[in-house]
Amino acid sequence: MNNLSAKAAAPLLEVRNLRVEFPTRRGTLTALDDVSFSIRAGEVLGVVGESGAGKSMTGAAIIGLLEPPGRIARGEILLDGQRIDNLPREKMRRIRGKQIGAIFQDPLTTLNPLYTVGRQLQETILTHLPMTPAQARARAIHWLEEVGIPGAAQRIDSYPHEFSGGMRQRVVIALALCAEPRLVVADEPTTALDVSIQAQIIALLKRLTREHGTAVMLVTHDMGVIAETADRVAVMYAGRLAEIGPVREVVKAPRHPYSAGLMASIPPLDRKVEHLAQIDGAMPRLSAIPRGCAYYPRCPHVFERCRVERPDLIDAGTTRAACWLHDPASEKQVPFSGTGSTVHV
Amino acid sequence: MSDTARSQGAGQPPMLEVRDVARYFDVSRPLLQRLLAREGKRTLRAVDGISFAIPRGTTLSLVGESGCGKSTVARLAVGLYGTTRGEVVFDGNDLSSARADAAQRRRMQMIFQDPYASLNPRWRVLDIVAEPLRAFGLLPDRAAREKRVGELLTQVGLSPADGQKFPHEFSGGQRQRISIARALSSNPEFLVCDEPTSALDVSVQAQILNLMKDLQRRMGLTYLFISHNLAVVRQVSDRIGVMYLGRLVELAPSETLFEAPRHPYTRALMEAIPDLDMTGRERIPVGGEVPSPISPPSGCAFNPRCPLANDRCRRERPGMTRAGATLVACHAVEEGRDRQ
Structure with missing residues (x-):
């Protein structure tokens, strides 16, 4: 941990005053407002908040996959000191995958159902690393082993539907990490999984990112997952950092x-309470955020x-x-x- | 099964009693394909012989991972599914005959997981909440019905004026309050709640759990509560059943289960939950995955993942045995191998 502090001066990811807007017929909605934070190499930043608080939106802005008509209206995103929020689509596509890996909630929609997992891994590796197809295949098998898929050499030619939910999420993690990105944006990576599988996936993600010194932005609504995994936490509310x-x-x-x-x-898991503390009311809608x-x-x-x-x-x-x-x-x-x-x- | 005799109160039957109930689904491929591929029929044993009883005014929770059959039990308990084997007894009467009688049927209601899917988007809240009243012909007078809906909405923390609105005007937590108001409208005594807070944010989840506990205290409701979240279950339950692959592996009073879990699966489940106190702690997750209920392992269904499994576990299916206040289906516990 101590040798990391030397690098602390230069964060890997820096988000400065980020503002994301959605123009609508009834006026412009501000989905993210003045969001600033940074992540160092090897650090896990947890992002929590209620649904609609802007957690996933922040992740989408960083990987350059905001759903139109959403757009970055102000602020900047820097990866290793370089601005990445204003890059042309093709340049951003090369950074995504090579520099920034993404893991989403639902492994079934992340994987292409028509291609074998091996083909999808090889394609990613060949796009980002200078390798021959045979080398890429060997590397794909290596990554499937790395994420704990038994019989990786045989399973590489299977289709996504032939894997269980937990195994599919392992494939997605292999896909996100196979080009050795420096930052991984993981959006609810364990939410669709059962607790016993969730524990396996978290342990895996922790081990791999630690071994490879990858920075992680972990978006989740599960505080337990954050407490076990993250170094720092950002709490979001109504599009802002609280x-x-x-x-x-x-x-x-x-x-x-x-x-x-x-x-x-x-x-709490360790005791029964008569009355749980509750926050009354609900988070305001984007169109009605109070002054x-x-x-x-x-x-x-x-x-x-x-x-x-x-x-x-x-x-x-x-x-x-x-x-x-x-x-x-x-x-x-x-x-x-x-x-x-x-x-x- | 001996557990069923131990209901609360003298002579009063439990609200719900489930006796060795099983529910199988036929998941075979179409006949022609089956003949061409020379396959037999395939059966999914969603629930495979479970027994429990819920005394009046108490909450029994069923927990387990997806595919363990807990939602199937919820549907069996209100008669949305028929049983393949065994019987469901509602307040002393067989459920299938009880369901034929509207006066019995209105005594049980269900709350579903997803408040975005379980409310008709084209109906006003007033009509949604009043639907059971109309269906059972309870309050034929329109003005009386509207008055009752107003009371129900107030009861769940909304205002009578909200009756004029449509579901999309409400947040997820408010929608779940509407579902609860609808379920309460026929004055039921027994509510089946299938993951009622799983689709909600944690701060809203606390509101709904508090509301449900409060309603139970005020109206003496009996709950069958289905959840995958052990922390939630601890807050609401009197007794808890842990399910694995269509079977109950452990059934115990809530506090006993958390203080002294006996079945290796229950322990693994508790071990797997990330909690707030263990910042940075390494854990050893239970390996493997839940097997398919179409071809469950022989013997104890948990044996491929169990650290205590031996030959007997692989061969012989364990029955429920009593260990203190706990009923547990495990050879290792029965033989005392878990204490070594």
Whole structure:
């Protein structure tokens, strides 16, 4: 871990003030607003939030696969210091796969049902690496072994439907990693899987990215998965970052009231509680995001300033939170404390 | 099966009793193809001989991975599927005869997983919630019906004015509240909830679980709760059944199951759940995958993945044996091999 800190100065991925808009007949919707974060080589950044918060959208913007008419309206995305958000389609296609691998939720829709998995792996390898077809095939078998598919040399000529869900997701991981990308964007990679298979896939993803020094952006709504896998976490709400910081801090002593509510509403496995903590209400629609802080209508600590002025990320101990409670200039100060032992502010 | 006798209250039959129920599906290919390929018939044993009872006012949960048959049990419990073998007894009466009687039928209702698919998008909420009332002819007077719908909506945390809206105007959590209001409209005593919070975000899931527990306390409802999420199940259940490949492998009071899981599969399942306290911890996941229910392994269905499997496990299917308050189907537990 320590030798990584030398490289810490130059993040592998940097997202600066990213804003994604969807023009519609009823006006422009802002799906992502002023999102900034970075990921270092070998680091796993977890991205959590409710559905519609913009987690997947952020991933799609990074790999250059925003669904039209969505477009990047402001900000920039840098991979290794190079801007990749404004590249022509063909150039971006070469970066995708070679530099950035993608893993999606549903392995059945990611794989082409008409081609054998071997052909799909070989195609990816040949597109991005200088190899002969025979070399590519050997490498494809190597990757299938690497992701734990038994009898890889025989299974390489099977079609996706001949694999089970867990095995298919292994193939998808092999596909994402076979060109040795430096960044992997994994969007809900285990959500479609059963818990026992999910544990296998997480262990696999952790091992491979650690061995290859790959940076990972892990998008999921499952906090348990994040807690086990990520180094840092970004919590998103209504298209903005609510909080970002080391995973232990955000899980155990969240500084943003939304993160705190989110953590508290997870049913505990180790005990029964009479009444689960719940966040009342629902996340606002994109067309009706309130002025000021988007969370204020649901926030138990709301005060006047929250209703009129939108907070940016503010240093809050070891994390950064977009909440006026952490602004030294606010007269109202942190009335809540995290669930953990860490003392803050 | 001895468990069924132990129902709560003196002389009152349990709300639901399931006795050695099985449900098979014919998944053979069409006749001609079968003849050409010289294949026999193929049967999928979705549920293969399970027994449990749910005392009044309590919640029994069934957990397991996809394909274990838990949703099939949910459908068997309300009579949406008939049984291949065994019987389902609802409040002392055989379910197939109970279902022929509308007065019995209205006493059971179901809540489904996906609130986006289970509400008709072209109906107003008022009509959706009032549908069981109309179907059972409970409140013929329109004004009385609307008043009742207003009460139901209030009960689930919505407002009577929401009756005029369409489902698309609501979020996922609100839609699930509408499903619950609809299920409650015929004044049922028994609710089957098939993954009612799986499609919802975690903060909304907490709202719905709290609502369901609150309604149970107020109205004395009996729940059969189906879920794959053990943490959710712990919050709502009195008793829990763990299913694997169409069979119950363990049935125990909720706290007992979590304090002292006995079956190797139950333990593996609990071990596999990522939880918030173990930041950075390495785990050893259970290997392998759930086998196909079309060709289940011989003996104990879990034996290919079980660390304790021996010859007997591969040969002989274990029956339910009692271990304290727990019923468990495992040779290793029966022989004491799990404590070594």
